[in-house]
Amino acid sequence: MSDNRSLDELRTFLKPSKGVDSQQMVKFYNxxxxxxxQDHNFMKYTAPNQAVNFLFENFSGRPEEVQVLDxxxxxxxxxxLMFELGFKHFVGVDGSQGMLDEAAKTGHYEDLKLxxxxxEPLPTQPGVFDVVIIVGALRDGFVPVSVTRELCLAAKAGGYVCMSRNGLKTESGNKYKESLESELQLMQDEGLWSHVATKQIDKYMLDVSIDNQDVQLERYVPGTLYLYRKSLL
Ligand SMILES: C[S@@+](CC[C@H](N)C(=O)[O-])C[C@H]1O[C@@H](n2cnc3c(N)ncnc32)[C@H](O)[C@@H]1O
Structure with a gap:
């Protein structure tokens, strides 16, 4: 781990019983x-790779022409990762200015919004993006389930919405899963989008919420990837 962020600090922050307040979350990420x-590599965080590959496997279109909302x-x-696959046009949104400053250094984003x-509402025009992707933030204490409607709204008709969910099996994690999956289904029942694919992943990242010994034993948090396609209205 880096000197700035010890595993203990991380464990305290991610402790399932703790409940994350949004101001603390922003401060933590800043x-x-x-x-x-660097720290996520240490934690074997594979969600970005797995989500991008999952999207790419199920995507039809010319990546270089596509507008992506990250x-x-x-x-x-x-x-x-998407740039390596030929995607060129990105707008990014995040709640942490520190993280947005890092995103700006990649040189890939045409716009970055706090x-x-x-x-706060998703700060984008409705119906603009061919791909909307959210990785690593659909979990209790981070991005609430209600935001999935805003993700769909931001997509063009026929556009893709790709989501990853951290599958930490805690009481709040299980509640979040139930609530998210019933909202995704409800949105399908309402004709807002159609389901393209769902994929379970065994190794989303190392489970750092447990003690050091278990981290050394490489216990992983699972995860789920979801892909929907916005209806042609
Ligand atoms: C685990 S990181 C994932 C970042 C990136 N997508 C990736 O996979 O590497 C979680 C990110 O979600 C952001 N975040 C969490 N809750 C948020 C919220 N309610 N609104 C905006 N950003 C949020 C954090 O600031 C942080 O940058």
């Missing part, structure tokens, strides 16, 4: 931004 990717973009990891989702 101070973590510079070493976020929600909770963090340091810009997702855009870096917004604490759930508290």
């Amino acid at each position: 101070t973590w931004a510079e070493t976020y990717e 929600v909770a973009c963090g340091s810009g990891w997702v855009a870096k 917004a604490l989702l759930g508290t």
Whole structure:
């Protein structure tokens, strides 16, 4: 781990029983931004790679022409991976200015916007994006389930909405899963979008909420990837 962020600090922040307040979350990411990717490599965080590959496997279109909205973009990891696959046009949104400053350094984003989702609306025009992607932020205490409607709204008719969910099996994590999956289904029942694919992943990231010994034993948090396509209205 980097000197700036010890595993203990991280464990305290991510402790399932703790409940994360949004101001604490922003403060945490602001101070973590510079070493976020280095520390996530240590934590074997595979969600960006897995989500981008999942999207790409199910996507039809010419990547270079596509407008991508990267929600909770963090340091810009997702855009870096998508850029390697030929995607060129990115707008990023995040609640942490520190993370947005890191994202700006990638040089991939045409625009970067600060917004604490759930508290503030998604700061984009409706119906503009061919791909809306959110990785690493659909979990309790981060981005609330209600924001999925805003993700759909931001997509063009026929556009893709790709989401990853951290599958930490705690009481609040299980409630979040139930609530998210019933909202996704409800939106489908309302004709807002159609389901394209869902994929379970065993190794979303190392489970750092448990003690050091278990981290050494490489216990992983699972995850789920979801892909929907906005209806042609
Ligand atoms: C685990 S990082 C994921 C970043 C990036 N998508 C990735 O996969 O590397 C979570 C990000 O979500 C952002 N975030 C969490 N809750 C948010 C909210 N309610 N509104 C906006 N950003 C939020 C954090 O600031 C942080 O940058």
